[in-house]
Amino acid sequence: MATIAANIQQVQGRIDAACARAGRPVQSVTLLAVGKTFSAASIREAHAAGQRCFGENQVQEALVKMDELHDLPTRIEWHLIGPLQSNKTRAVAQAFDWVHTIDRLKIAERLSEQRAADLPALSVCVQVNISGEASKSGVAPRDALAFAQAVAKLPRLRLRGLMAIPQPASTLQGQRAPHRALRELQGALNRSGLALDTLSMGMSDDLEAAVLEGATIVRVGSAIFGRRAPAE
Ligand SMILES: *Cc1c(COP(=O)(O)O)cnc(C)c1O
Numbered sequence: 008m009a010t011i012a013a014n015i016q017q018v019q020g021r022i023d024a025a026c027a028r029a030g031r032p033v034q035s036v037t038l039l040a041v042g043k044t045f046s047a048a049s050i051r052e053a054h055a056a057g058q059r060c061f062g063e064n065q066v067q068e069a070l071v072k073m074d075e076l077h078d079l080p081t082r083i084e085w086h087l088i089g090p091l092q093s094n095k096t097r098a099v100a101q102a103f104d105w106v107h108t109i110d111r112l113k114i115a116e117r118l119s120e121q122r123a124a125d126l127p128a129l130s131v132c133v134q135v136n137i138s139g140e141a142s143k144s145g146v147a148p149r150d151a152l153a154f155a156q157a158v159a160k161l162p163r164l165r166l167r168g169l170m171a172i173p174q175p176a177s178t179l180q181g182q183r184a185p186h187r188a189l190r191e192l193q194g195a196l197n198r199s200g201l202a203l204d205t206l207s208m209g210m211s212d213d214l215e216a217a218v219l220e221g222a223t224i225v226r227v228g229s230a231i232f233g234r235r236a237p238a239e
Contacts (some may be wrong), residue, residue, distance in 0.1 A: 041228035064089025168205025
């Protein structure tokens with residue numbers, strides 16, 4: 008079985024190749040390693056291989072791992088990429104560096120109120136339901152501008168950009184379409200006066216399509232840590 012370090016190298020190779028094809032510098036894409044369901048030991052292994060940015064989608068699971076990894080000499084940058092309930096905002100405001108899944112103003116307001124004054128502003132992305140799936144979180148594209156403008160006003164948040172989990176597609180063209188739509192939405196928001204520098208899109212199966220369409224953060228789990236146990 009491939010080691011986590013070898014998997015990271017392989018994923019980075021895929022990112023580099025997609026960047027070359029898109030004419031983008033490789034430093035313009037950050038690899039976020041998604042360790043959900045995997046142990047702190049797996050994250051420690053990725054950290055030893057030089058990985059510094061980690062994503063988790065469950066708050067409680069993340070807090071346990073942060074505790075277990077407190078001794079690491081180089082700090083980890085923690086990103087929340089899963090749903091956030093209002094009773095967890097205080098813990099998230101204290102422990103995370105980024106939240107990618109902002110789609111309710113009430114949650115954003117709580118995070119801003121609860122972010123400690125001695126920490127830098129919390130970096131956040133607005134989650135957009137780019138494929139218009141009834142079951143998916145995220146604001147509708149037509150609501151994104153007004154919502155992002157409201158989030159941008161919150162003093163202890165730093166609105167960085169947009170995040171999406173597009174519907175899976177089997178061809179590269181099919182994968183590129185929703186990623187392109189998210190990039191075009193970001194462009195429209197920036198022309199309306201926002202200053203978004205982040206597109207959080209692309210996972211193990213579609214990161215090439217995402218990088219070709221301008222992703223600045225790709226969120227990769229199974230291609231690094233292996234297959235997850237079936238969802239609960
Ligand atoms: C699990 C997860 C990922 C990573 O998915 P893989 O297909 O394992 O790479 C990315 N983004 C979100 C929001 C996730 O929940």
